[in-house]
Amino acid sequence: MRRPTLRTLCAISTAAVCAAAAAGCSTSDDGGSADGDTYTWWDPYPQHEESSDWAARVDACADEAGVTIERTAYDTTALTNQALLAAQENASPDVILLDNPAVSTLADTGMLTTMDEFGLDTSAIDENLLAAGVVDGNAYGIPIGANTLGLYYNQDILDDAGVDPESITDWASLTEALEQVTGAGHEGITFSGIGTEEGSFQFLPWFWGSGADLGALDSPEAVEALELWTGWLEEGHAPNSVITNSQNTVWEEFLTGEFAFAENGTWQVDSAAGADFPVGVIPLPGREGGVAPTPTGGEFIVAPVQSDDARYEVTAQIVECMTTPEGLVDTATTFAYYVPPTAAGQEALLEENPDLEPWVDAVRNAKGRTSDDLGTDYPLISEALWGAVQNSLSGAVGPQEALEQAQTEAEAATN
Template identity: 80%
Template sequence: MKRPESPLRTAATFAAVAVCAATAACSSSSDDAGTTESSDTYTWWDPYPQHDDTSEWAQRVAACGDEAGVTIERTAYDTTALTNQALLSAQEGTAPDIILLDNPAVSTLADTGMLTTMDEFGLDTTAMDENLLAAGVVDGEAYGVPIGANTLAIYYNQDILADAGVDPAAITDWASLTAALESVTAAGHKGITFAGIGTEEGSFQFLPWFWGAGADLRQLDSPEAVEALELWTGWLDEEYAPNSVITNSQNTVWEEFLTGTFAFAENGTWQVNSAAEADFPTGVIALPARDGGVAPTPTGGEFITAPVQNDTGRYEVTTQIVECMTTPEGLVETATTFAYYIPPTQEGQEALVADQAELEPWVDAVRNAKGRTSDDLGTDYPLISEALWTAVQNALSGAMSADEALQQAQADADAATS
């Protein structure tokens, strides 16, 4: 997932479904795309319309159907349309056998009762990294398994750091990162760029600093949260970061970094290939926690889920298809197909690093990552996230102090989730 999108509140999502159904503008699939009448055909939905039937991804999906002795009928939607279409299919009784969902949407669909738990489904999840599986856990039950994860780290321009005498290996906490920013700007370069935009992308990029300070999403106005937001506002005050971060998307951040004028950029696994092709040498360091170590970063990526079927006998073959997609070899293939998803199992991660050692920093980041809906936030997460990104906007723009902005955010989150 290159751009994390927040799941919609159930009622709002059903409203969106109604609009889609009325306008027929949200999907190009036929009305019976989710039917499962044939025992030889299994239906599969995913959020990858960029991968057509001739792509390596589509061929992988089809091959897992062949291995299970069935034909897979694959339909692709964009991320938001997929969630809407899934909810509509639940109402109509036409849910597909398998849906790949952006991980924050799992709790939204689970909340409707349309997904089986992995225990009910009969899939063993013990090999999955607990921190990655947690994004699909609701009330102690796993409603899906990750096919991989992407997350955030800090890319750096090696030429700029060398010119400023900065050793990237010495950046291990907030103090050393801020010192590095002081050095590169003193040497005449730009410091760091990130996405503080007023959308889910803004929350996604702020969460490593928020969690890295020890803050909790149930208490947005804690001293730790204030300290994290003051880190960002302090960088703007010192001109270590540009004012453009207030409206930057993650794509804009990357465009700024590729100009070669910034020392650092916060961005994701999906930029690995682009970084390798940049006009200057690049490197990657983990996002540091306030007092040292690696900060928890939010996980992006999709989960395989199994909607409830009237014919429970279908689950046996569906399990075979899912198991085929989540072997160590299959997870590595997914990782490289999507450049790059980090496998959610230790065996898969080790296989990936053995093949591509330069991805080890990303494996470390994913091992320390955290699901946005973890801690049983479930469908409360998008409401809390909106309050958080609004606070970031208010503080970065100077409309409020960090403390005031987060106090308002907590009040808004309490009102929205009560």
């Protein structure tokens, strides 16, 4: 097994890492100093406490492997920083669940084992989902599931405005539907254009759906996508709040019953079922029709390099417990809903809940944010992109100028 290099680890500022460490919560000691019967596990789910279904899911894999798992939870950004620090100090946990765009960042340091080195077969994983964890042809983790985006709608509002959701097949028909619902006195569409990764995540279906590529943020196709969003604000089809909306805020707006449409994800399925009005969902449309590629969300399970390679056998058992078809369905229902990353897992999930078929189809057609060999360049490009979205939606500059500035920033950051 390879030992991690210091080329990226030493670039982290001490202050940033200390702040990240402070953001963690745990029922155990931090780090990878566990004894032979105790294995350390880090994940980005501080909202799931020791008594949660998720904690029980982790404990079940510990029981299956015949060991104890000490679980530590950090928020997403803190987890990546803390993992890099732990590798620098040769104190990595045995297992990390990591937001998929961060896998390439950790792999680039040499601190992760490849799945081939670990003896785990990834051939059954859907290629579009596995891609986020592949660097130079090597898979550095396994997705435990995936979520993605769709277009939720309020059936009552559409009925009142005379809009058939099945008629929405491209950008023109969606804009026409927005004109109808706002003309009938309702709010149109809400989405997240916030200046964070959430903003990029929600803009990508429109960016990719135009035919644009992340290697050219200022292409004519990209400009058309940003003109679409900006035009909706200018025409009153979307509220100014989208500039600062997180995805959670978007959903809170939608649940008021005032909006016809909301862009949001698989994770709102249960909430949608409990809304005070009938809710449906359709795919996000491409500019000229068809289904727009949507970005994959979700975490990978990865195995950091350990100084004691005798630990790998049990770690592999824990990883396998999380990634069998049955294990993937357990995780999917625990998080309501992650879509399993294998055909067998997806079929098993649909046997339990056939209503999830639109989301399974969406995940099968989704695209990893670090795909197209972007790897560690993706976060830099994404930051430039969400800055352009902010500048255009706020009216600071027009869509074309905003994206030209973003392309210049992205090139400077990645070269």
